[in-house]
Amino acid sequence: MLATDAPPSSFLRVPARAGAGRMRSRGDRVFRLLTLAAALVLPALVAAIGVQLWEASRLARERFGVGFLWHETWNPVASQFGALPFLYGTVVSSAIALALAGPAGVVVAIYLAEMAPSWISRPLGTLVELLAAVPSVVYGLWGVFVLIPWLRAWVEVPVSLHLSRVPLLAGPVYGPGLLAAGVVLAIMILPTVAAISREVLLAIPGSQRDAALALGVTRWEVIRHILLPAARRGIAGALGLGIGRALGETMAATMVIGNTARISASLLAPGYSLPSVIANEFTEASTPLYLSALVELGLLLFGVTLAVNVLARMLVRGAVR
Amino acid sequence: MHRRWVAAWALVGLGVLSLVGGVLLPGEGAPVTITGAGSTFDYPLFSTMFARYHQLHPDVQVNYQSIGSGGGQQQLFAGTVEFGASDAPLTDEQQRAHPTIVHLPITVGAVAVGYNLPGVGSGLRLTGDVLARIYLGEIVRWSDPAIARLNPGRRLPGLPIAVVHRADGSGTTFIFTSYLSAVSPQWAAKVGRGVSVAWPAGVGAKGSEGVAGQVRQTPGGIGYFEMAYAVQNRIPMALVQNMAGRWVAPSVHGASVGAAQAAARMPADLRAVFVNAPGADTYPIAGFSWLLVDSRRVRPALLDLVTWMIHDGQRYAAPLGYAPLPAPVVRRDEEKLRSLRAGH
Numbered sequence: 037m038l039a040t041d042a043p044p045s046s047f048l049r050v051p052a053r054a055g056a057g058r059m060r061s062r063g064d065r066v067f068r069l070l071t072l073a074a075a076l077v078l079p080a081l082v083a084a085i086g087v088q089l090w091e092a093s094r095l096a097r098e099r100f101g102v103g104f105l106w107h108e109t110w111n112p113v114a115s116q117f118g119a120l121p122f123l124y125g126t127v128v129s130s131a132i133a134l135a136l137a138g139p140a141g142v143v144v145a146i147y148l149a150e151m152a153p154s155w156i157s158r159p160l161g162t163l164v165e166l167l168a169a170v171p172s173v174v175y176g177l178w179g180v181f182v183l184i185p186w187l188r189a190w191v192e193v194p195v196s197l198h199l200s201r202v203p204l205l206a207g208p209v210y211g212p213g214l215l216a217a218g219v220v221l222a223i224m225i226l227p228t229v230a231a232i233s234r235e236v237l238l239a240i241p242g243s244q245r246d247a248a249l250a251l252g253v254t255r256w257e258v259i260r261h262i263l264l265p266a267a268r269r270g271i272a273g274a275l276g277l278g279i280g281r282a283l284g285e286t287m288a289a290t291m292v293i294g295n296t297a298r299i300s301a302s303l304l305a306p307g308y309s310l311p312s313v314i315a316n317e318f319t320e321a322s323t324p325l326y327l328s329a330l331v332e333l334g335l336l337l338f339g340v341t342l343a344v345n346v347l348a349r350m351l352v353r354g355a356v357r
Numbered sequence: 358m359h360r361r362w363v364a365a366w367a368l369v370g371l372g373v374l375s376l377v378g379g380v381l382l383p384g385e386g387a388p389v390t391i392t393g394a395g396s397t398f399d400y401p402l403f404s405t406m407f408a409r410y411h412q413l414h415p416d417v418q419v420n421y422q423s424i425g426s427g428g429g430q431q432q433l434f435a436g437t438v439e440f441g442a443s444d445a446p447l448t449d450e451q452q453r454a455h456p457t458i459v460h461l462p463i464t465v466g467a468v469a470v471g472y473n474l475p476g477v478g479s480g481l482r483l484t485g486d487v488l489a490r491i492y493l494g495e496i497v498r499w500s501d502p503a504i505a506r507l508n509p510g511r512r513l514p515g516l517p518i519a520v521v522h523r524a525d526g527s528g529t530t531f532i533f534t535s536y537l538s539a540v541s542p543q544w545a546a547k548v549g550r551g552v553s554v555a556w557p558a559g560v561g562a563k564g565s566e567g568v569a570g571q572v573r574q575t576p577g578g579i580g581y582f583e584m585a586y587a588v589q590n591r592i593p594m595a596l597v598q599n600m601a602g603r604w605v606a607p608s609v610h611g612a613s614v615g616a617a618q619a620a621a622r623m624p625a626d627l628r629a630v631f632v633n634a635p636g637a638d639t640y641p642i643a644g645f646s647w648l649l650v651d652s653r654r655v656r657p658a659l660l661d662l663v664t665w666m667i668h669d670g671q672r673y674a675a676p677l678g679y680a681p682l683p684a685p686v687v688r689r690d691e692e693k694l695r696s697l698r699a700g701h
Contacts, residue, residue: 295524296561321526322451
């Protein structure tokens with residue numbers, strides 16, 4: 037547009053600068069290709085990991101077929117491998133984590149985004165984000181030495197004494213188990229849920245709040261009827277990212293879940309999760325089939341976490357925009 | 358500008374050349390690097406042995422990665438390391454697939470059974486059969502008559518037994534489950550032996566420190582771990598009844614005696630599991646850890662190292678809680694080393 041408005045005289049001087057322009061555009065092209073290549077490395081890496089897991093698990097896939105997903109036995113001595121106890125433990129511990137951390141995280145986010153004065157919300161918000169950076173082994177150690185003894189003395193033993201008829205709460209009390217794992221995971225994903233939900237709430241235009249308040253609505257009603265519905269997708273995404281972290285958590289889960297490949301109805305019973313069994317048994321897995329079965333567990337975990345994360349990110353992106 | 362670049366590249370080039378020269382054109386007493394990988398159980402002993410060996414032979418550097426027995430086996434099969442170290446021998450199937458792998462017993466480990474019973478000190482008596490039934494989940498209370506009968510005069514609490522086992526694949530588990538398989542036909546049929554097994558009862562914890570921590574935290578807990586670990590952490594240990602009918606506590610001596618008994622009955626390939634060995638002093642829950650080498654790829658430097666490990670190196674075992682190899686086993690190792698040297 038501007039070029040057509042330019043006077044003809046400057047038009048004549050173009051050739052000399054056109055050369056420079058071509059030079060610049062070649063440099064640009066090279067640069068663009070370089071950045072593109074760098075950007076493509078990431079999806080290529082993810083694809084390569086997927087292909088590698090698929091290939092390395094071939095032996096187990098051929099031997100056990102789809103039945104791998106619902107077989108309950110995991111017996112390295114007899115070379116019988118099924119993924120169900122680990123899928124069960126992973127899902128149940130993550131579900132407990134989500135049930136505890138989800139509501140709590142959203143409440144924290146509402147306080148930080150809507151109610152707290154800025155001299156509280158800023159440092160507190162940073163602190164919440166910092167909690168997400170604590171190494172998981174620290175949470176694991178805390179789980180082993182603080183949480184489990186406390187849970188056993190104040191929750192599990194009393195509960196099993198009085199409610200042992202309820203299958204969900206029955207059984208001998210070890211301390212480590214699905215409940216302990218769920219609580220530790222909940223604490224680990226709480227900062228993720230809270231920090232992202234806060235972002236999502238802050239992304240809602242202030243004019244909406246003002247308009248509602250101008251109509252004489254109380255603050256609670258603003259949150260309940262305007263902000264939460266508007267942030268629904270984003271909060272769902274935050275929960276999804278939280279559960280993504282819980283699903284893949286290895287170290288802390290291993291330290292508190294009890295590492296037992298059995299499915300029991302009780303939440304107090306020890307269980308096992310996909311990442312834990314891989315971390316525990318990989319080093320000493322010596323037969324090809326055993327290794328391959330562990331890799332197939334990795335493939336399952338890879339697929340599940342990838343799907344959950346992609347879904348959650350799509351939800352968050354839709355909400356923040 | 359350009360000149361400075363040329364000078365810089367020339368310097369880099371010189372550096373690369375001198376590096377290549379150092380590797381490709383070795384002078385007198387060229388450094389030898391021996392790489393091995395495997396058992397984490399062996400690691401404390403090996404790191405002491407290899408540090409000492411390096412002092413004696415400054416030109417030999419041993420690089421050992423404690424990545425686990427299974428990992429060590431895989432790397433040896435792949436030819437990426439010169440020796441592996443494993444707490445369990447190769448299975449028959451593996452040995453058939455890799456016939457050139459040679460087993461060399463390198464040290465002896467004992468496994469202690471520890472417990473947490475308030476008011477009951479060290480020295481609770483347990484037979485292999487009772488131990489198997491506890492780990493099968495058949496005996497569930499400490500006041501069970503089967504335990505009380507072995508411990509007359511002790512008041513045992515009515516606590517439920519909290520069984521703890523290793524969650525990670527481990528040579529300690531291999532020795533322990535080999536023992537249970539040897540003493541209990543039921544265990545052998547239902548569970549069997551291995552570095553990881555399908556445990557019928559209890560919770561799994563990671564590493565000896567994890568098992569010990571779990572036992573210490575749980576009143577009524579029972580677990581197994583390397584003897585050195587139990588001794589260092591003063592965990593009450595059970596006396597186990599051996600073949601001769603005597604009640605023995607885990608000790609370096611008891612494990613060595615058992616290994617010596619095993620030497621006589623050892624197969625030619627030295628893949629001997631000697632749990633529940635005869636002998637009055639024998640502690641029955643013990644086993645070898647092996648060095649694995651590939652007979653197609655043994656350098657004299659490696660054979661020299663192994664020879665030192667089975668002789669002078671053994672003196673570093675006992676202080677670290679490993680049992681030294683008894684003389685008859687050392688002789689069997691020597692024979693193997695001789696044939697490896699001859700084949701070279």
